[in-house]
Amino acid sequence: xxxxxGSVRARATLAATLVVAVAxxxxxxxxxxxxxxxxxxxxxxxxxxxxxxVAADLAGGRTSDQLLLDDDRPVQVVxxxxxxxxxxxxxxxxxxxxxxxxxxxxxxxxxxxxxPGDDEDDDDDDDDGSTGSTTLRPGEIGExxxxxxxxxxxxxxxxxxxxxxxPVEVPDRGTFTVYAGGPLAAEQSAVxxxxxxxxxxxxxxxxxxxxxxxxxxxxxxxxxxxIRREMAEITASEDxxxxxxEPDTHDEVARLxxxxxxxxxxxxxxxxxxxxxxADASHELRSPIAxxxxxxxxxxxxxxxxxxxxxxxxxxxxxxxxxxLLLLARLDAGxxxxxxxxxxxxxLAREEAAGRKNVTVRAESLEVxxxxxxxxxxxxxxxxxxxxxxxxxxxxxxxxxxxxxxLQVADDGDGVPAADRERIFERFVRLDAARSRDEGGAGLGxxxxxxxxxxxxxxxxxxxAPAGGAQFELRLPLAR
Numbered sequence: 001x002x003x004x005x006g007s008v009r010a011r012a013t014l015a016a017t018l019v020v021a022v023a024x025x026x027x028x029x030x031x032x033x034x035x036x037x038x039x040x041x042x043x044x045x046x047x048x049x050x051x052x053x054v055a056a057d058l059a060g061g062r063t064s065d066q067l068l069l070d071d072d073r074p075v076q077v078v079x080x081x082x083x084x085x086x087x088x089x090x091x092x093x094x095x096x097x098x099x100x101x102x103x104x105x106x107x108x109x110x111x112x113x114x115x116p117g118d119d120e121d122d123d124d125d126d127d128d129g130s131t132g133s134t135t136l137r138p139g140e141i142g143e144x145x146x147x148x149x150x151x152x153x154x155x156x157x158x159x160x161x162x163x164x165x166x167p168v169e170v171p172d173r174g175t176f177t178v179y180a181g182g183p184l185a186a187e188q189s190a191v192x193x194x195x196x197x198x199x200x201x202x203x204x205x206x207x208x209x210x211x212x213x214x215x216x217x218x219x220x221x222x223x224x225x226x227i228r229r230e231m232a233e234i235t236a237s238e239d240x241x242x243x244x245x246e247p248d249t250h251d252e253v254a255r256l257x258x259x260x261x262x263x264x265x266x267x268x269x270x271x272x273x274x275x276x277x278x279a280d281a282s283h284e285l286r287s288p289i290a291x292x293x294x295x296x297x298x299x300x301x302x303x304x305x306x307x308x309x310x311x312x313x314x315x316x317x318x319x320x321x322x323x324x325l326l327l328l329a330r331l332d333a334g335x336x337x338x339x340x341x342x343x344x345x346x347x348l349a350r351e352e353a354a355g356r357k358n359v360t361v362r363a364e365s366l367e368v369x370x371x372x373x374x375x376x377x378x379x380x381x382x383x384x385x386x387x388x389x390x391x392x393x394x395x396x397x398x399x400x401x402x403x404x405x406x407l408q409v410a411d412d413g414d415g416v417p418a419a420d421r422e423r424i425f426e427r428f429v430r431l432d433a434a435r436s437r438d439e440g441g442a443g444l445g446x447x448x449x450x451x452x453x454x455x456x457x458x459x460x461x462x463x464x465a466p467a468g469g470a471q472f473e474l475r476l477p478l479a480r
Contacts, residue, residue, distance in 0.1 A: 009217040016213040017206055024205065028198045035194055039187030040149075040162055047164035047182030048145045050075065054178045055141045055168035064104060074152035074161060076101075076179040085176070088154060096150015096163050097179040136169035152181055160184040223247040227257055240268035273427075280428035281325055288318040324444040327377070328427070331451040342479050343372040345398045345407055352379040353396055356387065363398030366405040367479040370456040375476075378452050378460075381445035382409040382472050389413035390469060400478070404458075407474040410465035421462050425450045449474075 054075060057067055064086040069075045074094055077086035084101040091102045136142060146165045151158060161181030169175050223245065230244040243264060246257040292314040299306035346363035353359040368375070379396075386394040390411035397408040416424060423429055428443040446460075449472075453460040458476035465471035 009214060009221055012217045013210050013213045017210045020209045021202075021206055024198075024202050028202065032191060032194055032198075036187060036191055039190055040184065043162035043182035043184050043187060044147045044164055045182070047073075047147075047162050047180045048166065050182070051145065051164045051166040051178045051180035052141060054180065055166050055176075058168050058170050058176055058178070059139045059141055061171070072154065073183065074154055074163075074179075074181040077104075078177045078179065080175045090155040091152065092156070093153040093158070094150065095152070096148045096161070098165065098177060136167060136175065138169050138171040140169050142167035149184075150181070160188065220253070223249070223253045223257065227253075227260060231260070234264070240264055240271060277328075277427055281321075284321055284428065285318070288314045288321070292318065321444075324448060327374075327448055328444065328451065331448070331455060341369065341371055342367050343370055343375050345375070345405055345476075348372070348376050348379055349396045349398055349407065352376060352383055356383060356394075358390065358392060359383065359387070359394045359396065361396045361398075363396065364400065366398060366400055368405050368456070368476040369479040370476070374452045375456070378449040378474065379407070379409075381449045382474070385445055386411040386413075386470070386472070393467070395467075401475075403478055404475050405478050407476075408471055409474075410467060410471035411469040412465070412467035413469040415464055415468065416462050416470045424462065425460070 050073060054067060054069065054077065058077070064077060067077065067086050069086065069088045071089060073088065074091050075086075075088045076084060076091075076094065076097055076099065078098050079085050082099055083105045084099055084103070086104050087102055094100060094102060148163045148165070149160070150163055151160045153159075160183075162184055163179050163181045166178050166180075167175060168178060227244045230242065234240065234242050234244075243261045244257050246261065247254050292311060295307055295311045295314070299311075344365055344367050346361075346365045349361050349363045353361045383394065383396070386409050390413050393412055395408075395410045397406075397410075399406050399408075425446050427447040429447075430443045450460045453474055453476070456476055458474060460472065460474050462470055462472050
């Protein structure tokens with residue numbers, strides 16, 4: 001069970017079914033309430049019509065025994081003192097009206113007369129409204145009817161009714177209330193039928209919704225399952241050249257597959273770069289280590305033949321290469337400069353240029369945010385590269401351009417071909433194949449310089465220098 005509802009398809013089906021179930025229950029309740037209200041109102045209207053017909057007969061002068069009462073529906077005529085004066089023939093039981101009596105009581109045929117002055121007093125009492133009821137004039141039927149629910153048995157048939165009570169003032173006889181019932185059988189039948197239809201139809205509809213949702217989500221998630229299977233096989237085989245299938249639906253799943261393939265491509269490229277980096281680093285380390293070992297072995301056998309200067313040079317070269325590899329490893333791991341660290345590019349340029357031959361510095365003091373040590377390493381690498389290729393002079397310029405500090409290192413050498421201006425920033429790349437390793441380095445200086453520039457939010461590019469050589473341009477955001 002836990003595994004079943006752990007799937008997206010099962011949760012989506014359950015959620016859709018629950019939502020539809022709540023909507024159906026709410027809609028069904030609204031329909032039943034509306035149906036009950038309408039049918040009850042209709043029964044009340046029929047009851048009121050019957051009551052008004054009987055009240056009209058009373059107002060017209062008919063006596064209780066002259067009334068034509070419906071034999072099928074319960075009708076009561078109740079005097080002001082609560083006495084039942086007329087009722088439907090065959091009425092056996094009634095509830096919900098003013099009285100439970102079913103047999104009429106005899107009434108006096110003539111009203112009790114009073115002195116002329118007494119009539120005025122009675123009118124004053126009626127106008128006083130102490131009883132809370134509206135005073136009717138002789139022969140007048142009340143405009144408003146009151147409604148109650150009850151039941152009655154007529155000729156042995158019991159049923160529920162909606163009763164309407166209508167007051168009427170009978171001339172010379174006083175006030176009467178006519179109770180008439182409208183049957184609620186149709187309302188009850190309709191509500192019961194609606195409930196039966198809902199009890200049968202709602203589960204069927206929910207089943208259809210659940211089935212359709214299950215099939216639709218299954219179809220929608222089928223590409224996701226294909227992506228999952230392919231990713232599992234890629235993980236098992238460690239073959240990053242494989243790609244997940246991309247559906248032609250142009251939806252979120254298709255975009256997920258595209259993003260997954262882009263991620264796989266980036267991982268493949270990263271692993272390939274790492275593999276190539278390790279291979280190149282191993283190759284670069286092998287030469288100075290082998291040379292140093294050879295010199296030490298010769299020195300062990302023939303101390304007089306020890307080339308001390310060569311051994312020191314190989315050791316220094318090995319040390320520099322190890323430092324470059326360590327810095328690249330830290331940069332690849334995402335190392336970034338401390339947020340509040342600052343460095344003055346002009347001061348750095350003068351420090352790195354000090355002691356170097358044929359290097360001219362023209363710089364204005366500009367502070368940038370970043371690691372002083374790493375930025376100094378960038379300048380040192382650019383100056384080393386420029387001095388290796390310059391014929392006679394190297395120029396360093398530091399200037400401001402908008403919200404950026406621009407540092408340019410230019411030489412008067414042969415320059416860099418346009419086709420190779422991005423390739424020279426790759427690791428272990430040396431364009432001059434004839435140049436010795438001792439003179440040209442391991443090909444990591446420019447790669448380190450660009451990585452440091454990128455980590456500091458800047459750029460490093462190369463273009464033609466005014467003197468005809470190469471001009472490397474470092475752009476960094478100014479410190480705030």
